[in-house]
Structures are given as C-alpha cells and as structure tokens.
Amino acid sequence: METGALDPKAWQPVLHDSFHPPSVHRLVAREVIPVSPDLHRSFNVSVPDWRWPLWASALDAVAGEATKGKAKSGWWTEKLFGDDWGRPGPPEFGMIQVGPKKSRSAIMDGGAVIAYERGGEKSRLVLSVHPVMMAHRISLVGTDAQREDAERFFRDIDGWIAANNFFKGQKIDPFGEFLELDDVDEADLVLPAALKEDLFRNVAQMIERAPEYARFGIPAKRGIIMAGPPGCGKTLSMRVLAKRLPCSFIWVTPRHLEKLNGLSHVYDFAREIAPSVVLLEDADAFGIDRRLGQFSPVLGELLGILDGVVANKGVVTILSSNFAEVLDSALTRRPGRFDVKLNFNPPAGPEAFEMLRRTIERRKVVLSGDPESLRKAAFALAEQGASGAHVVEVANYASMLAVERGRGKGVRLTLDRQDIEDATKRVLASLGAEADTEKALATEGVLKWGGWPAERR
Numbered sequence: 503m504e505t506g507a508l509d510p511k512a513w514q515p516v517l518h519d520s521f522h523p524p525s526v527h528r529l530v531a532r533e534v535i536p537v538s539p540d541l542h543r544s545f546n547v548s549v550p551d552w553r554w555p556l557w558a559s560a561l562d563a564v565a566g567e568a569t570k571g572k573a574k575s576g577w578w579t580e581k582l583f584g585d586d587w588g589r590p591g592p593p594e595f596g597m598i599q600v601g602p603k604k605s606r607s608a609i610m611d612g613g614a615v616i617a618y619e620r621g622g623e624k625s626r627l628v629l630s631v632h633p634v635m636m637a638h639r640i641s642l643v644g645t646d647a648q649r650e651d652a653e654r655f656f657r658d659i660d661g662w663i664a665a666n667n668f669f670k671g672q673k674i675d676p677f678g679e680f681l682e683l684d685d686v687d688e689a690d691l692v693l694p695a696a697l698k699e700d701l702f703r704n705v706a707q708m709i710e711r712a713p714e715y716a717r718f719g720i721p722a723k724r725g726i727i728m729a730g731p732p733g734c735g736k737t738l739s740m741r742v743l744a745k746r747l748p749c750s751f752i753w754v755t756p757r758h759l760e761k762l763n764g765l766s767h768v769y770d771f772a773r774e775i776a777p778s779v780v781l782l783e784d785a786d787a788f789g790i791d792r793r794l795g796q797f798s799p800v801l802g803e804l805l806g807i808l809d810g811v812v813a814n815k816g817v818v819t820i821l822s823s824n825f826a827e828v829l830d831s832a833l834t835r836r837p838g839r840f841d842v843k844l845n846f847n848p849p850a851g852p853e854a855f856e857m858l859r860r861t862i863e864r865r866k867v868v869l870s871g872d873p874e875s876l877r878k879a880a881f882a883l884a885e886q887g888a889s890g891a892h893v894v895e896v897a898n899y900a901s902m903l904a905v906e907r908g909r910g911k912g913v914r915l916t917l918d919r920q921d922i923e924d925a926t927k928r929v930l931a932s933l934g935a936e937a938d939t940e941k942a943l944a945t946e947g948v949l950k951w952g953g954w955p956a957e958r959r
C-alpha cells in the first residue's frame with residue numbers, strides 16, 4: 503500500500519450511506535447518542551390508528567416540554583424534527599379528536615429527542631413516529647445499555663393511557679371518531695311498549711350484571727339481534743340506546759368493515775374500554791347463511807372472537823339485520839351467542855299516527871282543517887304494512903306540497919287535509935311497487951329460506 507493511501511475501511515460507512523441513506527431519525531441519533539452508529543439499537547411498537555389519539559396525548563403528557571425538570575415523569579422533549587427531503591426539518595402535525603367536541607394538534611409524522619436522567623447524567627433516546635397502513639410505527643433508538651430505559655418509557659406511556667383513557671364511556675366508531683347523538687331523544691322512539699322495554703332491559707342487564715356473571719363463572723358472551731325490515735326503527739333505537747347507556751359504545755357499519763382489516767382490533771378496543779357494546783349494523787352484509795353458497799371471512803372471524811380464548815368480559819355484541827331470515831344459523835341458533843332476538847315490525851295504526859303527529863310537531867308546521875286527516879293517513883299506511891320511514895315520508899312530502907302551494911308564510915308553514923291526502927297516496931303507490939318487487943323475489947325463492955324467527959324449525 504502506498505504511503506498516505508486511505509484505509510479502505512474508512513470508505514465503508516460513506517459507501518453504505520450512499521447506497522443506503524439512513525433515515526432522518528437515524529441521522530439525529532448519530533448526533534445525540536455519543537456511540538458508534540453500529541451500536542445503536544431500535545425498540546419498536548405498532549400503534550393502531552384508533553389508539554393513536556391516546557398515544558399522542560400520552561406522549562405529550564409524559565414527555566412534553568412542559569414536564570421538563572419535573573420528577574413526576576422524568577422524561578422531557580428536547581426538540582422535535584421531521585423529514586425534509588432526507589434531512590431533519592419540521593415535523594408534520596394533524597388534528598385528533600380527544601372528546602365528542604374536543605380536538606387537539608398532535609404529531610403525525612416525525613420524531614423527537616427524548617431526554618431523561620440516568621445515573622445522575624442526562625441521556626437521550628430518539629423517538630420516531632411514522633404512519634403505516636391502519637397504524638403508526640413508533641421507534642426508539644438507543645443503545646443496548648438503554649434497553650430497560652426504552653421499555654420503561656413505553657410502560658409509562660401505557661400507564662398514562664390506562665389512567666386517562668378518554669374513550670371510556672364514549673360513543674365512537676371503530677376509528678375513534680366520536681358519534682353525534684345530540685339530535686336524538688328517547689321520546690322520538692315510537693315502539694310497542696313491550697319491545698321498547700325488552701330493548702333497554704336486556705342490554706342494560708347484560709352490562710350491569712357482567713361483574714356478577716364473572717364472579718359466579720357465568721360466560722358473558724351473549725348478545726342481541728335486532729331484526730326487521732328497513733325503516734322500522736332499528737337505527738333510531740340504536741342511536742337512542744347508545745346515548746342512554748352509561749358505557750362505551752362502538753358502532754360498526756358495513757362501510758367501516760370495508761376499511762378495516764377484520765374485527766380483531768374492534769374487540770381489542772372494546773375490551774380496553776369495557777364495559778362496552780359493539781354494534782355490528784346490517785349483519786346480513788357479512789353473515790349470510792353458508793348453506794346459500796356464500797362465506798364471508800368476517801363471519802368466521804366473528805364466530806372465533808365470540809367463542810375464542812380471549813374473554814370478552816364486559817363486552818356485549820348487538821347485530822342488526824334487515825334480512826335476518828338469511829343469517830347463518832351459527833349466529834341465530836347457537837346458544838350462548840345471540841340469545842335475545844328482538845323483532846322490529848312495521849308500526850300498527852296507533853304507532854304510525856304517533857310517529858306522524860310527532861314528526862309534524864317538531865317542525866315549524868301548523869296543521870289546519872280536519873285533525874282526523876293524520877289519523878286516517880296513519881291507519882291507511884299501517885294497513886298496507888308501511889314502515890316508520892314511510893310514515894315520516896308522508897310528513898316530508900306533505901310539507902313539500904304545502905311549500906309548492908304557497909302556504910309558507912315567514913317562518914310558519916301550514917298543512918291542510920289535501921296535502922296529507924296527496925302525500926299519503928304517493929307513499930301508498932310506492933308501497934305497491936315495493937310489494938310487487940318482494941313478490942317477484944319470493945317467486946324466485948330468494949326469500950323462502952326459513953322465517954324469522956318463529957317460522958324457523
């Protein structure tokens with residue numbers, strides 16, 4: 503080798519970085535952790551999206567700048583950074599919901615230098631936050647000697663979450679978005695008295711008595727099926743139920759299931775914020791009887807969750823279905839899964855009248871002429887098997903007719919008998935068309951797969 507020639511080993515780090523550029527948090531770690539990069543170690547966790555608002559809040563509470571110098575946590579943030587074209591720059595922030603009407607800013611993509619005292623001297627870990635599919639990847643870079651410190655940091659985060667879980671008792675979707683329920687009231691729920699009592703009593707008892715069930719070794723896997731044609735009060739009942747129950751409530755729709763990678767994290771969420779209710783709306787979207795030649799992975803996963811090795815203590819599951827007659831028998835006939843079945847049928851005459859009356863009363867509408875026009879319309883609808891949604895449509899269309907006919911003066915709208923009659927005729931005509939469709943389906947055998955629930959044998 504010629505005198506003064508560069509040792510080839512000295513080129514190795516340069517060549518490595520050229521072909522494999524280090525991430526920004528690794529670059530920051532090289533600056534603040536005074537050992538060779540070869541001795542750096544990464545300690546990782548994955549935080550699902552629904553848990554990120556909790557984790558981000560805990561990060562700020564445990565290691566935010568405001569905690570600097572306080573012995574309560576022992577951690578503080580020295581600086582934040584982000585990825586600016588491969589170099590340290592500003593981090594990315596976004597808004598997260600931390601309450602029904604409360605949001606805050608939180609880091610979404612970037613990192614932080616976390617400082618703490620160790621053996622009387624200041625030490626540092628480099629934390630990075632990186633969003634991946636349906637989760638955030640959290641990495642702490644340190645050394646082998648800092649392994650226990652990194653584990654303690656993660657335990658402190660989990661401890662804060664356990665003590666300050668703001669999802670507990672709230673009504674949310676599976677992504678942690680808070681539900682708006684201010685516009686519903688129990689008085690709006692017009693159902694037969696027995697059905698209404700069964701609905702609230704059964705769910706409330708399952709939640710309230712869960713500790714007693716556990717004490718006596720009684721499995722708490724039971725659930726409820728809410729069955730009935732569209733527009734007969736299932737969704738409104740669920741909204742009222744969610745608002746009234748003093749427990750956590752997770753509302754899962756088919757739209758959510760399209761985005762979710764299964765139901766596992768929903769039940770992880772539910773167990774963490776128990777006592778809780780998991781509502782799976784429109785179960786016929788995934789739970790059709792396998793004997794009909796269809797199988798959904800969601801159905802298999804749900805059955806496994808309900809009977810799996812992980813106990814669902816304090817978690818009640820509710821299924822709703824417009825076509826419960828085609829649900830898989832593993833859901834409807836297996837004891838211990840869904841033992842309570844509530845039928846939501848089209849309203850009878852008195853209930854239809856009460857719906858129509860209340861719908862009109864809630865609006866800035868005055869009814870003139872014969873007050874019996876509402877009762878006649880309601881009973882005519884009930885005779886044809888109209889749903890609650892059809893009854894409300896009569897009020898909606900009658901109001902539109904009144905506007906078209908010039909009876910809206912200022913903030914007041916006046917309905918007369920003719921508006922109600924014309925709207926009723928229109929809805930009855932649509933009911934006739936729907937009945938023809940149902941008849942055609944039945945002729946093809948689609949709706950002959952058992953009955954719900956009494957007709958099944």
